[in-house]
Amino acid sequence: MALKAMLRTLDEPFARHTTLKLGGPAREWWLLESTAEIGQAVASSEADGVPFVIVGGGSNLVASDRGFAGRVLQVANRGIAIRGDEVTVAAGEPWDDVVGLCVDEGLAGLECLSGIPGTAGATPIQNVGAYGQEVADTIIAVDAFDRRVGHHVKLSPKECAFAYRDSALKHEARWVVTSVTFALERSRAASGLTYPELVKALGRSGEAPLADVRAKVIALRRTKGMVIDANDPESCSAGSFFTNPVLTFDELSRLEKRIETKPPCYAHGESWKVPAAWLIERAGFGKGYGGPRVGVSRKHALALVHYGGGTTSELLELARAIRDGVLARTGVTLQNEPVLLGESL
Ligand code: NAP
Numbered sequence: 001m002a003l004k005a006m007l008r009t010l011d012e013p014f015a016r017h018t019t020l021k022l023g024g025p026a027r028e029w030w031l032l033e034s035t036a037e038i039g040q041a042v043a044s045s046e047a048d049g050v051p052f053v054i055v056g057g058g059s060n061l062v063a064s065d066r067g068f069a070g071r072v073l074q075v076a077n078r079g080i081a082i083r084g085d086e087v088t089v090a091a092g093e094p095w096d097d098v099v100g101l102c103v104d105e106g107l108a109g110l111e112c113l114s115g116i117p118g119t120a121g122a123t124p125i126q127n128v129g130a131y132g133q134e135v136a137d138t139i140i141a142v143d144a145f146d147r148r149v150g151h152h153v154k155l156s157p158k159e160c161a162f163a164y165r166d167s168a169l170k171h172e173a174r175w176v177v178t179s180v181t182f183a184l185e186r187s188r189a190a191s192g193l194t195y196p197e198l199v200k201a202l203g204r205s206g207e208a209p210l211a212d213v214r215a216k217v218i219a220l221r222r223t224k225g226m227v228i229d230a231n232d233p234e235s236c237s238a239g240s241f242f243t244n245p246v247l248t249f250d251e252l253s254r255l256e257k258r259i260e261t262k263p264p265c266y267a268h269g270e271s272w273k274v275p276a277a278w279l280i281e282r283a284g285f286g287k288g289y290g291g292p293r294v295g296v297s298r299k300h301a302l303a304l305v306h307y308g309g310g311t312t313s314e315l316l317e318l319a320r321a322i323r324d325g326v327l328a329r330t331g332v333t334l335q336n337e338p339v340l341l342g343e344s345l
Helices: 035-048 094-103 196-202 210-223 249-259 275-283 312-330
Strands: 006-013 023-033 052-055 061-063 067-073 080-083 086-090 140-148 151-155 177-183 189-193 206-209 237-240 266-268 272-273 292-294 303-306 339-343
Touching: 006 339, 035 052, 035 067, 035 140, 035 151, 067 086, 067 177, 067 292, 080 094, 094 210, 140 275, 151 177, 189 196, 196 210, 206 237, 210 303, 249 272, 249 312, 275 312, 292 312, 303 312
Parallel strands: 023 067, 052 067, 061 339
Antiparallel strands: 006 023, 080 086, 086 177, 140 151, 140 177, 189 206, 237 303, 266 272, 292 303
């Protein structure tokens, strides 16, 4: 496909493309609507020596108020192919549509990942997970354009090196995901449900109909402002702003001593996962802290919300205050979860 067929705009504000509704203009914005266009656009940007960034749904992105003096390549290829219990999804497909389709088709394995904003192509990058499922459980291949070798490649799960909310794709700006293939299970019921919050909402553990699981997960996420909804001001965010810290036994002991109480914690291999939201509240940044333009969500202390008329600078000032406050109070350094473009914490 000819490059000139791509939709390109100049001085396009990030604020129009991020769930936070923040961010200044990108000098060039290219919309890539096919897998071939993704490869061509990346290769030609490299050849032109133009700085470029890849974006998907803008749900995990904090862009500078200054914008970006380069080229934004927005992955927007579409298409879902189902062969038996295998589903191949183009990177630009809205993730929740994919989950909804699989639930309707009686394909189990993604239902706990309902209501998550963003595109399918973004899910392997941080190994998106929720309520006891993560995409690494079902991904069997990731198709990507490999910038190092200059052509399309197929990555195995092993090459992706999935870990907790992490993968090799996150650490090296080498691969641009073009599609993801999942091996699901032909079943109308989800199995292995143990996540306490979900089990409580369903009123049962183990098995439950896929559609019930999807409905309950979306309802739970709504109570936390984690479903994008024009009528819910708390949902104007980038989801969780910090990752949940994973501590060694010694680090956990030091934390307990310092705050003179036992924090909620969950075994994570040899280590311990502590909810970042709990640390944030403990450090004095309760739900509703801040405002009026940016603040801690009134529904979930882990989300930072833009209530309108604010700037990325204001949001990051709040994020720094929280990070520094949590460090001073607990000795734990929180890491931002969203990608920061043109900024650092
Ligand atoms: P939550 O349910 O309050 O949990 C907070 C933290 O505690 C998470 O790290 C969670 O682990 C852990 N946790 C809670 N109960 C647990 C249990 N019984 N056993 C082991 N670990 C437990 O979290 P939330 O912020 O409202 O989010 C709900 C779900 O969405 C969580 O599963 C969270 O991880 C997920 N989420 C994912 C992303 C992402 O993929 N980037 C972003 C935001 C939220 P897990 O993380 O292992 O669940």
